[in-house]
Amino acid sequence: MKLCYINTLKGLYDISGVEVGQHFYWKIGGFQVHAQVIITSWVVIAILLGSAIIAIRNPQTIPTDSQNFFEYVLEFIRDVSKTQIGEEYGPWVPFIGTLFLFIFVSNWSGALLPWKIIQLPHGELAAPTNDINTTVALALLTSVAYFYAGLSKKGLGYFGKYIQPTPILLPINILEDFTKPLSLSFRLFGNILADELVVLVLVSLVPSVVPIPVMLLGLFTSGIQALIFATLAAAYIGESMDGSSLTSFRNSLFLV
Amino acid sequence: MANMIMASTRTLAPAAPSLSTTPKPKLSMSQITLPKLPTPKITKHQLLKLSTSTLKSLSLVAATSLTLAPPSLSVEMEKAALFDFNLTLPIIVAEFLFLMVALDKIYYTPVGKFMDERDAAIRAKLSDVKDTSGEVKQLEEQAAAVMKAARAEIAAALSKMKKETQEEVEQKLAEGRKKVEAELQEALASLELQKEETLKALDSQIAALSQEIVKKVLPTV
Numbered sequence: 051m052k053l054c055y056i057n058t059l060k061g062l063y064d065i066s067g068v069e070v071g072q073h074f075y076w077k078i079g080g081f082q083v084h085a086q087v088i089i090t091s092w093v094v095i096a097i098l099l100g101s102a103i104i105a106i107r108n109p110q111t112i113p114t115d116s117q118n119f120f121e122y123v124l125e126f127i128r129d130v131s132k133t134q135i136g137e138e139y140g141p142w143v144p145f146i147g148t149l150f151l152f153i154f155v156s157n158w159s160g161a162l163l164p165w166k167i168i169q170l171p172h173g174e175l176a177a178p179t180n181d182i183n184t185t186v187a188l189a190l191l192t193s194v195a196y197f198y199a200g201l202s203k204k205g206l207g208y209f210g211k212y213i214q215p216t217p218i219l220l221p222i223n224i225l226e227d228f229t230k231p232l233s234l235s236f237r238l239f240g241n242i243l244a245d246e247l248v249v250l251v252l253v254s255l256v257p258s259v260v261p262i263p264v265m266l267l268g269l270f271t272s273g274i275q276a277l278i279f280a281t282l283a284a285a286y287i288g289e290s291m292d293g294s295s296l297t298s299f300r301n302s303l304f305l306v
Numbered sequence: 307m308a309n310m311i312m313a314s315t316r317t318l319a320p321a322a323p324s325l326s327t328t329p330k331p332k333l334s335m336s337q338i339t340l341p342k343l344p345t346p347k348i349t350k351h352q353l354l355k356l357s358t359s360t361l362k363s364l365s366l367v368a369a370t371s372l373t374l375a376p377p378s379l380s381v382e383m384e385k386a387a388l389f390d391f392n393l394t395l396p397i398i399v400a401e402f403l404f405l406m407v408a409l410d411k412i413y414y415t416p417v418g419k420f421m422d423e424r425d426a427a428i429r430a431k432l433s434d435v436k437d438t439s440g441e442v443k444q445l446e447e448q449a450a451a452v453m454k455a456a457r458a459e460i461a462a463a464l465s466k467m468k469k470e471t472q473e474e475v476e477q478k479l480a481e482g483r484k485k486v487e488a489e490l491q492e493a494l495a496s497l498e499l500q501k502e503e504t505l506k507a508l509d510s511q512i513a514a515l516s517q518e519i520v521k522k523v524l525p526t527v
Contacts, residue, residue: 073387073390078393081392081393082392082393083392083393083394083397084390084392084394087394087398088394088397091398091401092401095401095404095405098405098409099405099408099409099412102409102412102413103412106412106413106416106417109416109417109420111424111427120413120417121417121421124413124414124417124418124421125421127414128418143414143418144406144407144409144410144414145406147409147413147414148402148405148406148409148410151409152402152405178398181394182388182389182390182391183390183391183392183394183395183398184394184395184398186391186395187394187395187396187398187399187402188398188402190395190399191399191402191403243388
């Protein structure tokens with residue numbers, strides 16, 4: 051009797067409360083790992099590498115459809131890098147491009163791939179970007195990248211930017227190095243998690259038709275989030291390389 | 307309701323043992339726990355107002371959990387962790403770096419190089435086309451020169467022919483004139499001759515006639 055009630059409670063919880071913060075744990079050398087994130091990120095990486103290999107295994111001078119698509123994507127990435135970083139954007143194209151493609155495919159995989167078919171013992175498969183570990187990892191990489199860019203371009207003179215307009219702004223300038231990865235990671239994490247939650251709740255309430263516009267909106271915002279992450283990373287790198295302030299531009303993107 | 311129970315038994319069964327094997331610190335700085343089990347604190351006040359059958363069962367569970375408190379369930383409910391940082395983070399970093407290198411090898415560098423080369427080839431071809439326009443101009447000039455030469459040749463031939471025909475005509479004209487002159491001369495000479503003959507004849511006739519006239523006028527001489 052009691053077990054039945056507990057099960058009822060659990061069932062209610064399963065239906066009303068979507069699984070937030072439930073993880074499927076693996077143990078690697080005494081450390082715990084969110085297995086669902088690792089699995090989905092493998093799938094995303096496999097999709098990216100596989101499609102790239104298939105599309106570009108035999109490049110044609112007059113491109114075929116898939117090659118044309120990949121060339122368009124590369125030109126798009128180059129354009130983003132060039133507008134944010136400037137003429138020396140070349141070496142940063144792989145970083146910016148991989149950021150954009152990984153986040154974009156991750157976000158869309160959460161909405162489009164039928165992850166729910168695969169039942170995990172605990173937790174559930176979803177977009178890798180709705181785990182804080184992923185977004186913080188990407189944001190920290192961005193921080194490392196812009197520090198590296200600044201230091202390799204200007205040497206130790208890079209740290210002169212901390213007292214750039216006036217030394218009074220030193221605390222704010224130091225704070226910025228912490229807010230940049232924080233805002234990057236939380237923006238992506240919050241958007242994707244919230245989007246998946248809204249869709250899940252709507253699906254549990256109204257199974258048909260009604261969630262579709264929200265899903266489409268989710269696809270749109272996921273794309274925008276990937277673009278914002280890549281653009282901001284490029285902007286930070288460009289900023290630390292040429293030193294001119296991009297504050298107004300960044301503020302405009304902060305609102306999204 | 308029956309469905310819920312069925313579903314819940316399915317999900318709960320594998321979850322319970324895995325939890326007992328891996329007990330974790332429930333509260334730490336990096337973990338934000340979401341309260342999921344309706345704890346006994348809230349139930350006593352709230353449940354008085356709620357009247358649906360499901361909530362009654364909830365209250366029953368809460369009441370029983372007060373006394374018996376199933377340990378496995380409570381552990382599972384409190385474990386919900388949104389900000390749960392662990393080894394996933396460095397693994398994702400490594401995966402991302404691997405993806406970056408791999409995509410650079412198979413996508414960015416080769417395709418970028420291919421596109422740049424094609425761009426350069428198209429540019430070269432375009433400038434080639436501009437060069438051939440110069441060639442076309444040269445060819446046109448050549449054609450114009452050829453035309454000019456041909457025209458000059460034709461003009462020369464024409465003038466030469468004209469000259470020749472004119473000479474011929476003049477020659478024939480001169481010949482004709484000479485012939486006519488000669489004939490005229492001949493005719494004039496024969497006319498003179500005839501005149502002299504006639505005059506001679508007239509002279510002899512004049513003597514005879516004058517004798518006759520004298521005879522007639524002077525019969526008696």
